[in-house]
Each structure stands twice: as C-alpha cells, then as structure tokens.
Amino acid sequence: SKATVSVLNCPWSAYMTAAxxxxxxxxxxxxxxxxxxxxxxxxxxxGVPAADAQVTATSDAAEAKRQGAAKSGSVNxxxxxxxxLDAAKKQKIQNEKLRNMVLDTEDLALKVHQxxxxxxxxxxxxxxxxxxxxxxxxxxxxxxxxxxxxxxVSRYMTDCAQEMHVRELLNPDDQPDIAPIEQVAQNVGxxxxxxxxxxxxxxxxxxxxxxxxxxxQGVDIMGKVGTLLGExxxxxxxWAGLTTPVIxxxxxxxxxxxxxxxxxxLNEQCRRIEFEIEQVAEEHQNALESGDMEQxxxxxxxxxxxxxxxxxxxxxxFALVDDVExxxxxxxxxxxHEVHAAANAAIHEILKEQETLKSRCELDLASLxxxxxxxxxxxxxxxxxxxxxxxxxxxxxxxNQMQQQACWDExxxxxxxxxxxxxxxxxxxxxxIQTLEQEEKRQVEYQYFTQFTxxxxxxxxxxxxxxxxxxxxxxxxxxxxxAHCNAVEQRMRETERHLEDVRxxxxxxxxxxxxxxxxxxxxxxxxxxxxxxxxxxxxxxxHMQQEMHMxxxxxxxxxxxxxxxxxxxxxxxxxxxxxxxxxxxxxxIEAFKPTEQALIEAGRQFEHPVQTLNKMNExxxxxxxxxxxxxxxxxxxxxxxxxRRVIEEMRQLQTSSVAQRRAGGSPKSPMxxxxxx
Numbered sequence: 001s002k003a004t005v006s007v008l009n010c011p012w013s014a015y016m017t018a019a020x021x022x023x024x025x026x027x028x029x030x031x032x033x034x035x036x037x038x039x040x041x042x043x044x045x046x047g048v049p050a051a052d053a054q055v056t057a058t059s060d061a062a063e064a065k066r067q068g069a070a071k072s073g074s075v076n077x078x079x080x081x082x083x084x085l086d087a088a089k090k091q092k093i094q095n096e097k098l099r100n101m102v103l104d105t106e107d108l109a110l111k112v113h114q115x116x117x118x119x120x121x122x123x124x125x126x127x128x129x130x131x132x133x134x135x136x137x138x139x140x141x142x143x144x145x146x147x148x149x150x151x152x153v154s155r156y157m158t159d160c161a162q163e164m165h166v167r168e169l170l171n172p173d174d175q176p177d178i179a180p181i182e183q184v185a186q187n188v189g190x191x192x193x194x195x196x197x198x199x200x201x202x203x204x205x206x207x208x209x210x211x212x213x214x215x216x217q218g219v220d221i222m223g224k225v226g227t228l229l230g231e232x233x234x235x236x237x238x239w240a241g242l243t244t245p246v247i248x249x250x251x252x253x254x255x256x257x258x259x260x261x262x263x264x265x266l267n268e269q270c271r272r273i274e275f276e277i278e279q280v281a282e283e284h285q286n287a288l289e290s291g292d293m294e295q296x297x298x299x300x301x302x303x304x305x306x307x308x309x310x311x312x313x314x315x316x317x318f319a320l321v322d323d324v325e326x327x328x329x330x331x332x333x334x335x336x337h338e339v340h341a342a343a344n345a346a347i348h349e350i351l352k353e354q355e356t357l358k359s360r361c362e363l364d365l366a367s368l369x370x371x372x373x374x375x376x377x378x379x380x381x382x383x384x385x386x387x388x389x390x391x392x393x394x395x396x397x398x399x400n401q402m403q404q405q406a407c408w409d410e411x412x413x414x415x416x417x418x419x420x421x422x423x424x425x426x427x428x429x430x431x432x433i434q435t436l437e438q439e440e441k442r443q444v445e446y447q448y449f450t451q452f453t454x455x456x457x458x459x460x461x462x463x464x465x466x467x468x469x470x471x472x473x474x475x476x477x478x479x480x481x482x483a484h485c486n487a488v489e490q491r492m493r494e495t496e497r498h499l500e501d502v503r504x505x506x507x508x509x510x511x512x513x514x515x516x517x518x519x520x521x522x523x524x525x526x527x528x529x530x531x532x533x534x535x536x537x538x539x540x541x542x543h544m545q546q547e548m549h550m551x552x553x554x555x556x557x558x559x560x561x562x563x564x565x566x567x568x569x570x571x572x573x574x575x576x577x578x579x580x581x582x583x584x585x586x587x588x589i590e591a592f593k594p595t596e597q598a599l600i601e602a603g604r605q606f607e608h609p610v611q612t613l614n615k616m617n618e619x620x621x622x623x624x625x626x627x628x629x630x631x632x633x634x635x636x637x638x639x640x641x642x643x644r645r646v647i648e649e650m651r652q653l654q655t656s657s658v659a660q661r662r663a664g665g666s667p668k669s670p671m672x673x674x675x676x677x
Contacts, residue, residue: 088147098139099433105132106426122408140436145444156452161367164360169459170233170466178229180240185222187247191215211250214487221480225473232469239477242346245339246484253332253488259502262324266317273310280306300524307517314510325499333492340485347478351471358467365460372453379446386439393432400425504602507595514592515609518585522613525581528574535571539564
C-alpha cells in the first residue's frame, strides 16, 4: 500500500540523519564559542588521581567505542541520504510524466470538441475518455510524495511542544558500560582476602578489624548494580567513582595497627618486672623467716625500687594509649564522616538530576500524546473532506459524460455548449489532479508524523525507563556507601570501648601494684618506727644507769654516756629513714589519686591501700598488747592501760594525717623521689 511505501521510504536513519545534522551544527557553534572564550586564558591539565585511574581508563575506552560507532553510523546515514535524494528525483520525474500524460489527453479531447462532430470524432472522443479514466486511475494509484516532502524533525518537535533535545535522549543503539562497576566488585573482593591478618585469634564477629560481612554485602550490591546497568543504556563510571573514597578508606583502616600492637613491648616489660618482684618477694620472705634482718631490709629497698620502675611503665602505658587513640580512633572517625558526607551530596545531586530528566520526559510525552490525538482527529476530518471532494468530482465526471451524450444527440444545437463543457472538463481534470496531489502530500505528511511520534515515543519511554534504573542504581550505591561507612564507624566505636577497657584494666593492675608497693613501704616503716621506739627506751635506760653511776661516782658512768650517744645517733639515722619512707608514701598516694578517681567513676568497689595498712598496723599492735598481757599477767593493769592510751592517741594522729594527705593537691608521679638509703 502507499502507507507502507511511505513508511519504508522514511527509515530510522533519515530521522537520525536530520537530527545528527542539526546536532552537529549546534555542537560546532558551541565548540567555536567555547574556543573563543577560552583562547585568551589558556587551559590547564590536571592529573587523574591514582584511585580513579582505572575507572577513567575504562570510561575513555567506552567513549572511543561510541565515537567509532557514531562515525560508522554517520557514513551509513550519508549513503542513505544520497539514496533518498536519487529516489526523490525519480519520483518527481514519474509524477510529472503522469500529470503531463493526463493533461495531454485532456488537451486532445478539447481539440476534438472544437472540431466538427461526426461519428468518427464521437468514437474517438469516447475512446479518449476511457483512456483518460484509466490513466487517472493509474495516476491515483502511483501518485507519491514520500521523497519530495521533507522529513522535518525540527518542525515536528516544535509542533509537539518538545522541550528536550534529541541529544538529551538516550539512543537505542547505545550499549551500557558496566566495566567500572565490575572493577569495583573485583576491588572489594580483593579486600576480603586481605581483611584478616595472619595469626588472629578472634573470629570475624569478635574482631573489630574484620569487615568480611560488609565486604561480601558490598560485592552482592555491586552485582545487583551491574545487573541493573546491563538492562539500561547508562554508563557505570559515574557510580563507580562514588565508591572509590570508601574503598580507599577501608584499605586505610584495615592497614591501621591495633592498641595491643602498640602496647606489646610495654606489656612484656611489665611482665618481666612482675616476675622479678615475685622473686624478690620470695627472697624477702626467706630472709625474714631465717632472721637475717640486714638482708630483709636490703630486699625491702630492692622491692621498692622495682615497684617504682613498674609504676613508671604503667604511667608510660597510659601516655601511649592516649597517643594511639588519635591514630586508631579519632582520625579514622573524622575521615569516615567526611567521606560519607561527600558521598551523600553526590548521591543527592544524581537523584535530583535523574528526577529532573524524568519529569521533563513526562511533560514531553504528555505534549506528544496530546499532539498525536489532535493530528489524528485533524487527519480524520481532512480525509473525510477529501473523500467527499473526490466523490463529488467523480459525480461531476459522470454528469459531464451524460451531458456529452445528450450533446451528441443535439450536436448541431449544442456544439458551442459541448466545446464549453470540454473546456470545463479540462479545468476539472486539472482541479482533480491538484486535489489528488494535495491529498497525497497530506497523507505522506501524516505518515511521516505518525512515524516520528512512534519513534519519539519510544525514545521518551526508553529514557524514562533508564531514569528509573538510574534512580535504583543510585539507591543501591547509596546503600553500599552507607553500609561500609557504618561498618567503619562501628569499628571506631569498638576501638573506643576497647581503649576504655585497656585504661580500666591498667588502673586495676596499678591498684594491685600500688597496694603491694604501699604495704611494703608501710611494713618497713612500721618496723623502723618500732626500732626507734625501742632505741628510745634503751636511751632512757642508759640515761638512768648513767645518773645512778654518777651519783656514786662510778667510772662506768662514762661508758653509759657513750652508749647513750651511740644509741641517739642510731635513733637519728632511723628517724631520717622513717621520714624518707613517709615522704615516699605520700608521693605514692598522690600518684594513685587519678587511678582512684577512675575506678570510682567506673563503679569498681575496692579497699584503699591506706585503710589496709592501718588495719594491718592495728592488728600488730593488738597482738603486741596481747603478748604483754600474757607476759605481765592478767592484772598487770597500769602498764596495759597506759599502752592502750598511747595506741589510741597514735591511731587518732595517724587518721588525721591520712585525711590531710587525701585532701592534698593534683596527682604527681612518684618517680622523682630520691633513691632509698
């Protein structure tokens, strides 16, 4: 049929050729404008970041492939355009030939009308009329303007109120680019194999540095994104670029060491010193049981020195934990927030762009549908009017034929009328040819418009479908980025809790160490104070002996005088040692205050070593009182009462001294004390 011939004579290539020619003109003008604007200032080239090099290379390869396909398609469209021009030329010659044949026949008929009528002219006229009718029928059958009418895409775009340019719509011949997404999936898969460090004792669920679950989820999400891209005409580099900072952040976090790695050397030194302290404690106990007081005192000072070294290591560990916290917790957490915020902004921009494109496509599709309905109605009305006009002309032909037959019957009388009617027939033939040509042109125009709307509808629907796919892809990439950022942030929270546990464990360990060290010094101080008290009693006895011998002028008074001086000198040395031990105990208490405050804030119940030492000293005094009672008898009353009074006074004095020390200043490290004598 003529409609089929019209559609076949205007393929998709013609539509794309016209669009490509107009697009190339606009592109050349835009490029020339950009070149003129940028020529004075020059251009600057920047290097592609290392993390995006692979995605950029993949995008360049896809762009080169599309340019090759566009170049090949341009050559094919040029050949199609030349073929269409040749066909249009042939069709124009054919239409002119048919029109001239019809008009020549009518001219001959008019000449016959102008001759004298007779039977032979009448037969000739009838034959010519029949031949003219057949040629008219053939003309109607072969008349075509498919190659003479221009397939004007710009006018159709304007008539349909299309706001979007053809270049903004997706081409059905484009191929999706999923290589960048596949590369992202491969990179995430490589991270899974390097996630666990060799020799880890923790499982994937307990190890804060293990990202197995979220990495596997990321591979699945990228597979889903690749599947969606395979169903579309979109390029995956835009979404792959969003995941590059997240993957780089994961690699950086996985390569960061743990708190235990930083504390490994200090912990080993602490264990060695604890072992040495235990050995010294055993030697001290053996010397105490064997009665070697000089060895016992020496081991007291040795144990105190080692405990001070242990306190130094514990203080260093606290400082090291504070230093490591910035590298393993604070800095990665800030970077997680920065990467997530940047990704959310980019995702919001992509979603906004796709929503805008989709809404514009919907508006153009609505306008296109409305214009199609209007043109269909107009085509129906004009087709009906044309049919009525052709039918009216055919009826005029019949009427003319009947009138001619009547004229033949009255040939002489109606000769002039017959000539007039012949001329009228010629004019009507011309009018019919004109009407048929107009109708055929309109039919071709209608067929072109129908073909354009069908093809443009397909492009709009394809673009809308890809917009929906792009939104779903963007949501998937957003899910991927959120999951990985949340996993890294969770790891940072676990690291923070682990740091708090390490601090609390260190404070607990320091409590036990301080308790042992403080009780050791308190034990030594108690014994030296007892020794001072014993020397005081000996001095009093020596003084009394000296007085007695002086009263009797006994020469031994000099010996007791010298003995009293020696005892006083020994007492003074012991008092200096007791004072040194008291100062060192005060420094230990000041250094313990931060640990005491941390344990109280953590809700740990413990007995202060000062209270423990007070209880031990009071227990010793009660034992001594009991020993004195056994030695002096049940009613050795006056001395026992005096001893109890002295013990009560010493207890009150010691309690007030401890309260004053607890109300002292900020904690300081005891490592600045002088060495023990």
